[in-house]
Amino acid sequence: MKFIIVDEMHPSIVSMLEGIGIVPDYRPSVTRMDLLKIVMNYEGLIVRSKVKIDKELLDLATNLKIIARAGAGLDQIDIEEVNRRNIKVVNAPEGNRDAVGEHAVGMLLSLMNKMQTGDKEVRNRIWKREKNRGYEVGGLTIGIIGYGNMGKAFAKRIKGFGCRVIAYDKYISGYSDEFAQEVSIEDIFNNADVLSLHIPLTEVSRRMVNRKFIANFKKNFWLINTARGEVVQQEDLIEALDSGKIRGAALDVLENEKFETLTSVQKLNLENLVERENILFTPHVAGWTYESLVKINEVLVEKLRESIGRI
Template identity: 35%
Template sequence: MKQKVIITDAVDQACATMLETKGIQAEVRLKLSKDELKAILPQYEGWIIRSGTKITADLIEAATNLKVIGRAGVGVDNVDLDAATRRGVLVMNSPDGNTLSTAEHTCAMMQSLARHLPQAHASLKSGAWERNKFNGTEIFGKTLGVIGAGKIGRAVAERMRGFGMNVLAYDPMLNHAVAERLGIALVSLNELYAQSDIITVHTPLTDETNGLLNRETFAKCKKGVLVVNCARGEIINEADLLAALESGQVGGAALDVYSTEPPSPHLRPLIEHPNVVATPHIAASTKEAQFKVAEEVTAELIEALQGRSVRTSVNSFAIRMAARSEVQSFLKLAEKLGQVAGQLMDGSLQKVVVRCMGDVPKRYSELLSLAVMRGILSKWHSYVNYINASVIAHEMGVVFEEQRSDDAG
């Protein structure tokens, strides 16, 4: 019987073509209600989405045969990762496909903002000739502050350095040696706010980044700072941004993303502000990017459905590691030991200690520890796997300790 994959957002035809070539049935089902989705989800082992579909815990519960979710794009904040992990559903993205398109759009937004291009365009289209009204600013010699120096942030920095900008960056994951090679000066957030003429954000949406740019942070910026957001709408407090625009503390904003999409009526004053350049979440909307993200996520999803290793999972390194041949025998042994321990237990499970000795076990200690936990928990949970073992243990209040030893035996 053919495996089936549901596609609930508009993606490149490459998705369906690649799946069918591998003998996997692809079904495109767009604009279904939540109840309609719940009724059909048990048919599918795979699910491909873009940003339009929000996969909630109740949908994951309804998808009783679901093994893998593929996000054609980078951000996975529209997927309940905790619920997916709890059910042992692998979630993967396509982190590389839209990097260039998003970076190019960010740079275009930046220059449009600095030179008032959309406003001048609209004025001329209306029949006016207002050369003196649209007096812009050069970006050469100005300072660009990049919040989040991942692939897209670095690509933006590289391109804007070509325009003669000085580039600062804040990213706790980037070390100074790498930043120096990229021609980027690593600074604190407060230093970035104080020194930047233009600020662009390229972070995922997390508890830490939600509302990162707000009334307090705008007050730390240069008066008239320009702000660009092609990442996630919620990273900027939109009400505070509108207030900062009206006061002149922020000189202009270029926005491709919004806290609600399509934007709700309360966002119209921000979008319609004369110093705002706004686009409808199209940074990754190029034919090249859409093909690349579709191809990338589909190739990975096929690998996962066929039981092979994947490289873009976002909720488990374990599946990527488990496919390595040198660890297979150790995995089987670790799981068997866990099963034996579970059978020998008398009373409630409070703590598990896994000690790994020898070269190979030490290198895969975290994965082998998950295998032990999977074996133990299989006594109580039939659906436990490498993805959800640690989550289930935590929910059970089990203390889990992993030890490594240089002793060979």
């Protein structure tokens, strides 16, 4: 089978694919317009998030049998259309779950201990100990929404701080383990001091964290989002930060991560957040470690090996 790889990946992907009998065409600089002209020549497509897999592309991909997503999220793929055409889809959340779990812990510790502001001030020869007094994670109740690969990886790590960890997942049950207790969404609302999001972007989850959702929390809480920026309604996040309902937020993702395409409203919202000391940003790198690039390849190739045998 001939596969085209349209995003930057760890170079090990080529030899790994050749090892299972796939002919790889590594073309990370290809544009969508270029891909539309040549996609019919391939039986497999390996993507990250650069190219949207929609009806226009699929209509031209007449020989496509399998799509491999190098990562977890499938929101850039029209799953309904893909299923209608009997095209197999595989992804690799196992490859970067450890990276996401570690990053989420790091963001929470940095946010609660004001490390980002302390560092900035010391670099400017400002020494304010009391202003930068932090909070301890131990003893808090950590609420997780989404207990798949990422949520469980975060729970495994944060549990070691002496927290109570509770988790809600709309789509699975019976997942209580040594790291987290399965609870209802009402239990999350009633008990969480920290909320960490580990859910895919769907029509159900889009702007799920809005004014109504936030108002359900009994306590003022810290928010961590390493999932997708569109899960959080930015205007309502700002309102909750103003009121103190959200004590601070660690954001690895934004509603629109292409700054050159921000709308006027998105620009205003980002400017508002940037000015706050209780906001910590990272540029969508929670699952983007040196190690995860290789692990994603390993997971993806193993899943392709299994899938090709069934096509």
